[in-house]
Amino acid sequence: MLVSVQDSSAHPLSGATVQLQRKGEIKDLVSRTSQRGVCGFTSLRPGTYTARAEMAGFVAASSGPFVVEAGIRKSINFNLSPSEAAKSSSGSLEFFDKPQFTIAGVTDSTGLGGHGSNTTAPTKEELARQVVALGGSSPPASAASSSTEEQNLREAAERQPSDFSANRRFGELLLEQGRAREALPYLQQATRLKPGDYQSSYDLARAYADAGEYDLAQTQVHALLAGNDRAELHHLSGDVQEKRGKPLEATQQYERAARLGPSEANFFDWGAELLVHGAAEPASEVFSQGNRLFPKSVRMLLGLGTASFARGLYEQAARYVCEASDLDPGDSRPYLFLGRMEIARAAPLEGVLERLARYARLRPEDAQANYYYALGLWKEHQHSGRSSAQVELLLLKAVSLNPNFGAAYLQLGILYAEKNQNVAAMSSWQKAVAAEPRLADAHYRLAQAYMRTGDKLKAQSEMQVYGQLLKEQRQETERERQHMQQFVYTLRGKSSDFRP
Numbered sequence: 418m419l420v421s422v423q424d425s426s427a428h429p430l431s432g433a434t435v436q437l438q439r440k441g442e443i444k445d446l447v448s449r450t451s452q453r454g455v456c457g458f459t460s461l462r463p464g465t466y467t468a469r470a471e472m473a474g475f476v477a478a479s480s481g482p483f484v485v486e487a488g489i490r491k492s493i494n495f496n497l498s499p500s501e502a503a504k505s506s507s508g509s510l511e512f513f514d515k516p517q518f519t520i521a522g523v524t525d526s527t528g529l530g531g532h533g534s535n536t537t538a539p540t541k542e543e544l545a546r547q548v549v550a551l552g553g554s555s556p557p558a559s560a561a562s563s564s565t566e567e568q569n570l571r572e573a574a575e576r577q578p579s580d581f582s583a584n585r586r587f588g589e590l591l592l593e594q595g596r597a598r599e600a601l602p603y604l605q606q607a608t609r610l611k612p613g614d615y616q617s618s619y620d621l622a623r624a625y626a627d628a629g630e631y632d633l634a635q636t637q638v639h640a641l642l643a644g645n646d647r648a649e650l651h652h653l654s655g656d657v658q659e660k661r662g663k664p665l666e667a668t669q670q671y672e673r674a675a676r677l678g679p680s681e682a683n684f685f686d687w688g689a690e691l692l693v694h695g696a697a698e699p700a701s702e703v704f705s706q707g708n709r710l711f712p713k714s715v716r717m718l719l720g721l722g723t724a725s726f727a728r729g730l731y732e733q734a735a736r737y738v739c740e741a742s743d744l745d746p747g748d749s750r751p752y753l754f755l756g757r758m759e760i761a762r763a764a765p766l767e768g769v770l771e772r773l774a775r776y777a778r779l780r781p782e783d784a785q786a787n788y789y790y791a792l793g794l795w796k797e798h799q800h801s802g803r804s805s806a807q808v809e810l811l812l813l814k815a816v817s818l819n820p821n822f823g824a825a826y827l828q829l830g831i832l833y834a835e836k837n838q839n840v841a842a843m844s845s846w847q848k849a850v851a852a853e854p855r856l857a858d859a860h861y862r863l864a865q866a867y868m869r870t871g872d873k874l875k876a877q878s879e880m881q882v883y884g885q886l887l888k889e890q891r892q893e894t895e896r897e898r899q900h901m902q903q904f905v906y907t908l909r910g911k912s913s914d915f916r917p
C-alpha cells in the first residue's frame with residue numbers, strides 16, 4: 418500500500434509520520450514519508466485498517482476504516498492543513514512547557530515498575546513493554562518481490578552503476594520493503610556519487626539501523642546532524658542509541674525530536690522511553706503534554722494510564738485507559754490494557770467492567786473479549802456475593818472459541834473450586850496445563866487438588882513442575898532486569914499529578 422502526504426497546496430511533506438493499524442491488533446505499523454512525501458507498507462495481511470498521518474505544524478488526518486485485500490494494491494492520499502498553533506507561533510515550535518524533571522543518569526534496575534506492591538510489579542513491567550510495542554517502525558516486509566517496478570529499478574541500477582538516481586531509487590524501494598541489508602550497497606553507492614544529498618544519506622542511516630549496524634548508523638546520523646538539525650534525525654538517533662544500550666542518550670534524542678517536531682509519534686516515543694526505564698513520573702509529564710497537544714491519540718492515553726499504574730495511581734490509570742477506550746470503542750488495544758489492570762488488582766477498578774462488557778458485546782466471537790469480561794464480572798461478584806452463572810458461561814465460550822486458552826481453563830477451575838465442584842475444577846486445571854504447560858499457577862492448583870484426593874504422587878509431581886517453572890520465571894526476570902537500566906531523575910515542583 419502506498420501512502421502520500423501533502424500540504425494544502427499539494428506540496429509533498431517529507432518526514433510526516435504515517436500510522437497504520439489493523440483492527441484487533443495492538444501494535445501499529447509506523448513509517449515516515451520520503452522526500453517525495455510518500456511511504457509504503459508491503460505484505461499487509463488482509464483485514465480492516467485505519468490510517469493516520471501527522472506532522473509538526475499541521476492538523477493530523479485519519480482515513481478509514483478500509484479493507485485491504487490480498488493481491489490488490491491500494492493508495493491513500495492525505496492533505497494536511499496548517500494547525501492554528503503553527504499559524505500563530507511566528508516560527509516557534511515551543512508548543513509545550515519545559516519539562517519539570519531532569520534525568521541525571523542510569524543505574525542497574527533492581528525494582529523496575531515504580532511504586533506499588535510487589536503483586537502488581539510484573540503487570541507494571543508488562544504494561545510498560547506493551548506501551549513500547551505501540552511505537553516503533555514497521556516490521557520488515559517479505560523479501561520476496563516480483564513486481565515490475567522492482568525488476569526495472571534493479572536492472573537500471575546494475576546497468577548504470579554510476580547513475581545516482583538509479584541507485585537511490587532502488588535502494589529506497591528495498592528499504593521501504595523492509596529489506597535493509599539488500600538496500601545498503603545501492604544507498605552506499607548513491608551517497609558516494611552525491612555526498613551532499615540529504616535524502617539518500619538519511620536513507621542510508623535508516624538502512625544501517627534496520628540492518629543492525631548500529632555504530633555505522635549512529636556515525637551516519639551524527640554526520641547529518643552537523644548540517645541538519647532535524648527532528649527525524651534526532652528520532653532516528655534515539656532509536657539507534659536505545660538499541661546500542663544507551664537509554665540516557667536515547668531519551669535526550671527523543672526529547673530533542675519532540676521539541677523540533679512536536680508530533681504525536683515523537684512525544685509518544687519520548688514518553689515510552691522514560692516509562693520502560695522506570696521513570697514513571699517524568700513519563701506521566703511527557704504523556705500529559707502529548708495528550709494536551711493530541712487529545713484524540715489513543716496510545717497517548719494508554720501511555721498516561723500505564724505511567725499512572727506504575728506510580729500506584731490505579732483509579733487514575735483506569736480513568737485514562739477508559740477514556741482511550743471511549744475515543745474509539747472499536748479499538749481493541751485499550752480493552753487489553755484494562756484487562757491486564759483488572760487482573761492485577763484485588764478490588765474492581767471503577768469504569769472497567771462497563772468497558773469490558775462493551776468489548777465482549779462488540780466482539781462476541783473473540784475469546785479474549787469473553788475472558789476479560791468474565792474476569793471483571795467475577796471480581797464484581799466476589800465483592801457483591803451475587804451469582805457467577807454468567808461468568809461460567811463467558812469462560813466456557815472463551816475456551817470453545819480457543820481450545821488452547823489455558824488462562825481461561827485456569828479461571829474456570831478457580832470458579833468451580835469456589836463452588837466446591839472439585840471434579841470439574843480438577844478437569845479444568847488439567848486442560849489448562851495441557852493447553853499451556855508453562856502456566857505455573859495451574860500446576861500449583863492441580864497439585865492442591867491431587868492432595869485433597871489423596872493422590873500424593875501426582876501432587877508431588879505437579880509441585881515439582883510448579884517449583885521449576887517458578888524458578889525459571891524468576892531467573893528470566895532477573896536476567897531481564899540485569900540487562901535493563903533504570904533512569905535516575907529528579908523532579909522540580911509538584912509531581913503528584915501531571916494531568917493538565
